[in-house]
Amino acid sequence: MIQKRTQEIAVGVFVAVGLAALVMLAMKVSNLSSLSDQDGFEVIARFEDIGGLKERAPVTVAGVRIGRVKTVVYDDKSYEALVTLSIASKHNQLPEDTSASILTAGLLGEQYIALEPGGAETMLKPGGEIKLTESAFILERMVGRFLFNKAAEGTGESKAPEGAAP
């Protein structure tokens, strides 16, 4: 039979290691230490096309994440996507003419919102709207447009001499 004291120490170590593992998961593995979604202020932005933007996608300024996409809903009145951004309250120094564009991380990566601060004196208020928006870059559409332009160029060149002759 093991000594009572050793046994109790072993149980104490067991519980402490378990709790330490939980703390490690919380601090080192999850986003709890970097950003909590609660203390953010919200701004909205309207986009013509959000591509594949999902809720909880990052919101960045100069490549640094300062918030998350909170909700994405479709607006019946303007026929646009209404995106609510939740931005950490310590970063509330965004000018009113900040522009938002939806970019893709890498060629096939996830989509995120990049904000570019403008030069206005007044700052965005909580609940305000980002007016300047740029829709998502959609690869298929770009390829389609590129092919269409190529085809148009091709016919344009063959027609050009005829048009120029008379």
Added chain:
Amino acid sequence: MIDWFQKLGSSSLALFERLGRGGLFLMRVFSAIPSLVSRPRLVIIQLYSVGVLSMMLIVISGLNVGMVLGLQGYNTLVDFGAEESLGQVVALSLVRELGPVVAALLFAGRAGSALTAEIGLMKATEQLSGMEMMAVDPMKRVIAPRFIAAVISMPLLATMFSAMGILGGYFVGVGLLGVDSGAFWSQMQGKVDFYEDIMNGLVKSIVFGFVAAWIAVFEGYDAAPTTEGVSRATTRTVVHTAFAVLGLDFILTALMFGSV
């Protein structure tokens, strides 16, 4: 034909009778738990044999599972040039699924079977009846401390499993295969949510611990008081816990992560 129906009927009746006995047994365990407040020493002894002695198995298994995940994940991801996401793959699969499930299966094999065999043998050798003769309630003295110790140990063990697995993935990914250390952690932190992923994993492990503890002590208490009965009960503990954990895991996963 009639015989077939009779067999079906009797086996379903037996199943429901067993479930009912299990439920009543659980109620009796619950009513015995408050008496442990005045005698925490009983729980500590059980925490030692159920939790501390399982720790080595859980830590080593977790490390191995994490290292294998690191290797396999890297080989798949490197084809897409996405090996920086290795941290995210390892962390999410461990925290959400593998941590709670594999830890519960190992726990059933290591601690659950021992609990059943111990209680079953106590019953077979009439120690439980002996306690009753001495006006000691075996529910309070034997069953409830073991049940509580198993319920407390399981979430702790599952958390250790996940943490060790992530470290194992880190050793293989960053140390052996040359994934960038900063990208490994930052991609992980970017994608793992504390409430959504870690807390839900913890809830899973608590549910599994509860079920594993219930099955283990019930099978032991309900075992036929013979050598064969104890051996069958021990086997049943491991098999039933595995079924229950895997079945519940699907239901819990569908509830937690189904409609993202």
